[in-house]
Amino acid sequence: MDDHPIIREGLTHLLHAHENLHVCCVAGSAEEALTAVACKPDLAIVDLSLQSNSGLDLVRHFRQHHPTLAILVLSMHDEALFAERALRAGANGYLMKLGATEHILNAIREVLAGNVYLSAAMHEKLARTLTTPTKAPTSAIANLSEREFEVLHLIGLGFSTREIAEKMSRSIKTIEAHQANIKQKLGIRSGKELMRFAIQWLEGQ
Structure with a gap:
């Protein structure tokens, strides 16, 4: 599912x-x-950015209520x-839209086969994460909600x-509220400090 009609139509055609x-x-x-999941699909393709709520919330709902459903x-x-x-x-997998045309079929086959699909670069990053001690700022970021994480x-x-x-x-006003929550959770006092933190955080990824 995607909230952009052109993307939905293009993916369906493909x-x-x-x-x-x-x-x-x-x-x-x-x-x-x-409602649509009542057709009992083998696979759900979910976008993260939805107008009504977070795509990750939908992923969690699918996993809880449809445990055998493959999710990309x-x-x-x-x-x-x-x-x-x-x-x-x-x-079960994550694919960026930038490389969707080239990799979507392989990603679908992998998750339908019961495997996890990620790019080679992401597999390597996760492997490094498992062998690197967690830093305090990263732990604090893990406490952000999905919307707050997206705003950051x-x-x-x-x-x-x-x-x-x-x-x-x-x-x-909603975005400002998210920013206030982020500052509180990360111990940041000002908007400038928040911007500086967000830039440094992205550069460190």
Whole structure:
């Protein structure tokens, strides 16, 4: 499921071109996906950025209520930042939209076969993570909600509060509330300090 019609239509067309793959339902929101899953698919392709709520919340719901469902996350977000969160939420694989056309069929086959799909670079990063002591700031970031994590990511990329609100289809007040929560959880006192932290955090990934 994806909240962009062009992406949904393009992906459906691509998959229907292969005889052994069939798209039984599509959805443009989490609410539609919860209804559409009644068609009992073998695989759900989920976008992280949804207008109504976090795609990771939908992944968690699917994993809890449909434990045998294979889940592939297809997202515009950098896998170095979001793939591990997606796997912990219950996804079987993570694919960035940037490389979707080239790798989507392989990713689908892998997760349907019961394997975990990640890029080679992400496999290496996770392996390094397992052998590297956890740093305090990283532990604090792990306590952020999915929306707060996404806001921090966008701050680090240099987007203003207004631009973040537009990208996430939220009000400026909502984004400001997320920023306040982030500062409280990370022990940050000002907006400038938050921006500096977010930039340094992204550079360290």
